[in-house]
Amino acid sequence: MFMKSLKNNLIFDSSSSTKLVHWNQNVDCCNWNGIACDSSGHVISLELDNESINGWIENSTTLFSFQYLERLNLAYNSFFYPLPEQLVNLTRLAYLNFSNAGFFGQIPHEISKIRSLVSLDLSSEFLPLKLEDPNLEILVQNLTSLKELYLDGVWISNHTNDWWGSLSQSLPNIRNLSLRYCDLSGSLNPTLTQLQSLSVLRLDGNNLSTIAPDFFANFKSLTVLTLSSCNLEGSFPETIFQVPSLQYLDLSYNMLLKGKIPEFPFRGSFRTIILRSSSFSGSLPNSIGNLSMLSIIDLSNCNFTGSIPYTIANLMELSHLDFSMNFFFGSIPVFRTSKKLAYIDLSHNSLNDSFLSANFEGLSNLSYFNLEYNSLTGSIPWSLFSLPSLKTVLLSNNKFSDQVDEFSTMNSYNLETLDLSRNELQGSIPQSLFKLERLEDLSLSFNFFNGTIELEKLQNLRNLRSLDLSYDNLSVVIRSSNNSEMPQFPNLIALSLASCNLHEFPNLMKQTKLTYLDLSKNKITREIPSWIWEMGLYHLNVSYNSLVDLQKPYNITSSGLNELDLHSNKLCGKLPLPPAYAYNVDYSSNNFQETIPLGIGDSTSFVSLANNNLTGVIPTSLCKARYLEVLDLSGNFLSGGIPPCLLQNIETLGVLNLGRNNISGDIPDTISANCGLQTLDLSKNNLEGRIPTSLANCKSLEVMNVGNNYINDGFPCMMKNSSTLRVLILRSNKFHGDIRCPGVDQSWPNIQIIDIAFNSFSGKLFPKSIESWKGMTLNNNDQDHLQFNFIFPFSGYYQDTVTVTIKAQEMELLKILTVFTTIDFSSNNFEGEIPETIGQLSMLYGLNLSHNSFTGTIPESIGNLTQLGSLDLSRNQLTGEIPEKLTSLTFLSVLNLSYNKLVGKIPSGNQFQTFSAESYEGNERLCDFPLNTPCDHDNGQQVTQVQKEEQESSDAVFYFISAGVGFAVGLGFIFWPIMFCERWRKCYYKHVDKFVLIIIRKLRSGDNH
Template identity: 55%
Template sequence: MGLRSVILKTSSLPAAPLSHQFHNSSIVRTITMRISVFPWLFLIVIPSMLCINLIPVHSKCVEDQRTLLLQLRNSFTFNPAISTKLVYWNETTDCCKWNGVNCDKDDHVIGLDLSYESISSGIDNTSSLFSLQFLQSLNLANNNLNRTQIPPSLDSLHSLTYLNLSNAGFSGQIPRFSQLTRLVTLDLSTYFFEELHPLKLGTPNLRMFLQNLTELMELHLDGVNISAHGNEWCQALSSSLPNLRVLSLSDCFLSGPIDSSLSKLQSLSEIILSRNNLATSVPEFFGEFANLTVLRLISCNLYGKFPTSIFQVPTLQTLDLYNNILLQGSLPEFPQNGSLQTLVLGYTNFSGPLPYSIGNLGMLSTIELQSCSFSGLVPNSMANLARLLYLDLSSNMFTGTIPSFRTSRNMTHIDLSRNDLMGPIPFSHFKGLLDLEYIDLRFNSFNGSIPSSLFGLPSLQKLLLANNHFDGLHADFSNASVPHLDTLDLSSNNLRGPIPFSIFELRRLNVLLLSSNNLNGSIQLEMFQRFSDLTVLDLSYNQLSVDANGSNSSFSSFPHIAALKLASCNLQSFPDLKNQSKLFYLDLSDNKIGGKIPNWIWGVGDGALVHLNLSYNLLVGLQEPFVFPSLGILDLHANHIRGKIPTLPQDITYVDYSNNNFNCSIPLDIGNNLTSAYFFSVSNNNLTGNIPESICNARYIQVLDMSKNRLSGSIPNCLTEKAETLGVLNLGKNNLSGNITGTFLTNCGLKTLDLHENFLEGEIPKSVQNCSMLEVLNLGSNQIKDTFPCFLNNSSSLRVLVLRRNMFYGGIHCPGANNSWSNLQIIDTSSNYFTGALPQEFFLTLRAMMNGVDDAQSEISHLRFEFLRLNHFYYQDTVTVTNKGLEMELVKILSVFTSIDFSNNNFEGNIPETVGDLKSLYVLNLSRNALTGTIPSSIGNLTQLGSLDLSVNQLSGKIPVELTRLTFLSAMNLSYNQLVGIIPKGTQFQTFSNTSFEGNKGLSGPPLTSDVEDNHSYPKTEINPNWTTGESNWHSATRTRINWNWIAAECGFTMGLGFVVGPLMFCKRWRKWYYKYVDHIVFRILHRQDQGRKNQRRRPRRNPIKRR
């Protein structure tokens, strides 16, 4: 064979892989060397010729393919600065080597990847794209194709096996792909445009769309509006896609239930249906998918019990059920060497313990169980999870101590907050976790000293230990290496002593929170200038004396401070904050700052100050001129500010001027500057004049409190008519007069309506019943003349009803009211003209006063109105009640406090036996009526009763011995009745004085003395609505004999009272301490009474964060 023929034959060989080409070249060279008849020079030239002829030609782009690609590029609008593919396409290079282009052996373009190319123009049916008939893979993901429709011409690309148009910017109806029968992977997911014009499957619907796509193995339609019921979409999938392995249909407006036809898809390995309102239970057959690796059902409104068989699927790697609060379940025992890598059950109702076998899941890297109902110990076997990276067990009921995490060397995140964990933190538990960035142990009961080892974690960024019982911080951790620590929260612990100097060595801190501890000593504010990046500083509520007037008190070294909280820091003057350009939150409340508020404070933060709290100081006024352009929250309450009410910025949302000495009328245009306000209070000042009509321009107002002033005139009609947004309207303790006019509309949102202690007349408007969420209605101490408001008896939300000291008349029987007053906990009709019998059915409707009716009652909380929840603002309701013969103002109405006061009326007949069903009743006052018959023995069932007053009636018979069972009874008055017999003996009864039983001529025995037994004068019993039912009225002053022992005792009492009342009146700090102490005592008493109820643990539920 001649050499020429060999060369030609070799040149005509089809293109081959590169390794084969080199092999052919060596064969030719061998043949050449064996031919000796040719000149040596020719032999030298021949190899080079062979090399030229053997260059593979298959990588050269076919001309028509290059032309089509260039036409496609020229039709696009894209950003060259972002593009990594199209920008490099040009005519001088081989198109098969262009970025994003793949060719086959015949030089046809079979793959095109133009993802992330910032393409911002659409694709129409005439595009050269559809002439690339050999195209097998097309990826246009993550572009912005101008919200155009998917061109139907895509259906002409018959060879496509992979099509990815996810987040490409398409919108509208998806066309039918009847010719793309070879498709294996289809991704039309969209997230970025789901709120504008999302993709949808209407016509064709899902069944028609999938009909010919029988080869599909992966289907991603996340964000496509399918809007189909369970049997529709499940049957559409199961009938058309027998080979389906990956199913991803998140955010598709699907509904449930999940149809059993889906069980036919036995090849399924990934099921992702998140954020569809399936409203169903999880089917058992999910546990029969033998190849299941991923099950993600986030925010699907699932309920029922989760099948434990799913946990047992050996291939399962990811289980994500986040935010299905009705879904119940528990964790089973896990086998050895399980495949599970990600376990997310946050915001579900899973409960029970964590099994010890969780330590068998050696592949586990993520555990998120936050805001569930898990309980018990955190098992020590978690120390076996060597691959664990992320752990969140927050907001559960875990108890005991925390396990060691030393073996989880790659851990980055630990959140055990809001549990019942306790004990000290061992020094070694976090040792060696070099990648740990986040530790959150807040809201537990950890104690002891905070170990310095926590400050030795080199990657730690956030250390949150607030709301525990830590009592010490190692004074020296200056050698600890925490170069990245930016947040340190030690607030609400028991830390004492001076602030450790080592804290000032944490130079990278952005956030330092030390509030609500027992830290003491004096400290210069300039010390904190060591933190050059500090943005948030909170030293509030310690025993510190912060000196803001040091040698360098201008804060010039705080260039980034954004929030400064120095409440209760014994400040004597304002810190110099003039130069703080980024400060937007300033709290200097509860200090000793006097004088006027300087006008430079309004320019703090370059005029961007949003939150200013100067309450509980000694301020007397505002330095003029005052302009607060950006202020959103202004709290000046509890000062001594006098004069006129300052003009408000129009964007303000919260204004509290209460408890000051403003002595003017309310500006007529006040409402024009409250158009964005949610809260406005000027209570407890000396304001006069009328309520201006402009107040109704505050269209978003939720709390309006003008109580405790000297306002006069009538209530503006518009206030009742705009009650759609208004949650609290408090105009009590003023001089308002006239009728309550205006109409409460059907969408009334009032929860508190307090108009007590005015001169209001007329009747209660029937339209009040439109306020379906009303919880507190206080009309006491007015001149209202009306019958009992039976029209409110279906208000299931009403908790407090006060009608005392008016001119109400008639009976309190409400026909057809068997299911009414279900949440009423305080009712006061005292000092009116009510008559007739006490209906026994009435007491049966008071279900909130019965044990076990409302589980919410078992949790001690306060009746209050919450608003601006992100800022933790709420309005605290108050009400005046008569308890143990004394009028007391409940500043915090505990949800477990219950009271019935029907005193000083003209009720007659027997006391109904049904009163004994109110087992959680705390105060019962039926005194000064005309009640007859015997004292019901069923009152002995009121085991929570603390005050009982049946005095000044016509009750007869013996005192029931069952009353001695009332062990919580601390005040009882049965005086001035017609009781007979011996006073029952009991531990509690022996503590009551003579006055509890006097005026009953037939009673005898201790604690009555002989002179009291002989004295049976009765007080007058006529009705007097203006009577104060105080302690002096528990017994009548009918006796004229002077008892000097009593006078001496009362003189001593008066002097002692002066020592207590004097500081209360004139010393603010003593008054605050006293109120706090009394509240604490009342809270403990009521908590003790509540121990017999269901102990539902209070656990904050955070708003779920949207996840994908």
């Protein structure tokens, strides 16, 4: 009768039930699934987990009337009510499992009265359960028989941080203790060692913020210890690794936790070791081969070095190996004896040996194999694909080379993912690849494959979801017949054919599931077909083609595109309104005309309309954009003023680039108090007035460029406390006055480029101000380029650019290297001496103080600037001799000391042998080479006219080539075309910046050879 009543009171989903739905009242209830009875017919166990029960069980008096009930399991149901207090009626209950059953709120005090409990599980991953009143101490004080306590996800109030004391005193017999993600804090107390029966301890996800205690080594029965994501710090005690009983250790995601793996005893008991994303380092001991039962080892994203021990192959039980994102080097271990291996990830290391097929013999269970981002060489052993369980092979970003031969596909029937991208593979693509019928993802991009590939030959790959053939030397043929209709791939989602020598837009209308399409950097001409907007694409990139128009009629706004990239084509006419839900829109570098349409940017994160022929004003409708992070309208013919609401309303804005337009008026002083700007470029316009004081609200500003306007103001002291500013350009305006801010001696610790030339600044340079520019002192190699990273809704970046002047020649830095540093204070009214502290800017590359009124001598400390490539102190009032120490500047390629009052002999040696007389002219009392004026103390010898002419004829060669002098060999070949050819300048900074980065880093490490 009780069981009939219970079934009638429980509400459940019969379609999901596997027990309750089959309860038959015509059969003895002791035979029902989920029910157990003792020899007298009393119900002693109810196992009703995962039965989709919902509703309120407190009204079910039947449930709490089972006086003999010893085990109650209602886990993983959907009650959505507080825990019932009537549980206290179940006085014989030993096992209670309410984990993830949908209960919430305070755990009732009544549970603490069930003294018979041996196992209690109230874990809650979804709804908030809490232990506040009663707290943990009151809950367990009477439960002295508990051997298992699971409270994962329960919020435990621990105002006194003494939760361990409560456990040690009340639970002497506890074996399994799991308090994961309970919001516990405070250091661990040695009183826990009183729990000598403890076998399993899980404390993951708490804010322990403490040094890992060594007393864990005192638990003689400990088999499982998990302390993942606990903010542990310091060094982890090696003795814990040597606890004889320990089988499972998880210390992952403790970024500050250091440690080394010690030697392991023979026949160690470990089965699982997880140190992922910690700061463990050192090499792995060969004794790791003693762990004969080890099944899982995850050391990914740590700091391990050295070679991988060959004894790894001795681990016969090993099934999961993840050593990714470390600094392992050398060869790959021979795994053929580890027959249970199913998962291998050695990616993001420095493995550099040739790739031998012997590594894979016998790995019949291997399903996942990842060696991406190493330096592996040689040929790819296609025998790897003979492993029958293999599903995923990731070998991208290595140095595999040679021609790829045909291979047998007899046992490759399970292969689903193959990524060979970013290697040095050559020759034609083997036809064997197109016989892997279960293949879902295939990437061969960024190699040297050549020849012609017909997509028709891929039709056997009916399961193909993504195909990437980009950036090889391939010519892709869509269809051999006259029409360009692509064969149907029923599951194809992503297609990347960038730089595949396509001449026309392929007909993709049969690809009904296609959402990602990249056809960039091809030779496609004519129009973008109108059907493309009806395909349901999320991503479309057709940049760097020769497209001239959009086929009409078109309706872009109704498409589902999230990313639309049309930049660098020849599109003209009226600017099309982008898709309604697009977050990334790039129309830059086309020939679009007329005005910016209303509504652009409404739901967009990235908008670039740069380098078109747009006219009119900036529409105020942009102020309504809710998610806009990047707005680039530079390089057009926009006029009018900057809408005040643009800077006031868009708090998400990180980049605003309005440079190279015809914008006039004042910069609005309406910048939001929550300004998030990182880049502000208003250069080359007709702006007037003052720099707005509200610019101080931009606490994250890195790049500020207002050069080439008509701004009439003092030095922008509202930014004096900026700790993020890296680039400041005020060039060619009407700025005036002192550059020292009242009450501030030091500012801008990260500045790397400062250009205030062609203004009316005056006064002296202050030593402490220069001394504080640590961005020109420190070796900043943490990021190669300045860029703005935007995150909504998916990550991307905006590449900052800037124009700098070297030796009166403008150079556009399409990427701002963080190692590039320059100061240009030229053409102002500065006076006084050049501070000696300028010699502390050890990373400075360019220094221009010309066309001022500086007096005194050239600071000898400039000779400390070993990275200096350009020095211009011309047209000042400098006196005294040229410091001999300047000859140590072996990286110097441009020198101009002309039109000062310098005297004495020009120093000789190193770079000073390469500069022409123009570098020193206008200093009447300078003498010696390369000037025609000999010094009086030159042993009475006169320089002959023939010698002078020979020297002058070689000056030009030496000036540009700088031959035979330290690192400057060939430097002129780089800088001369850059200075005098705009196209070469852009090409250089687009493709050779990596070369410059390597050079400068070598210089900084002391290698000047």
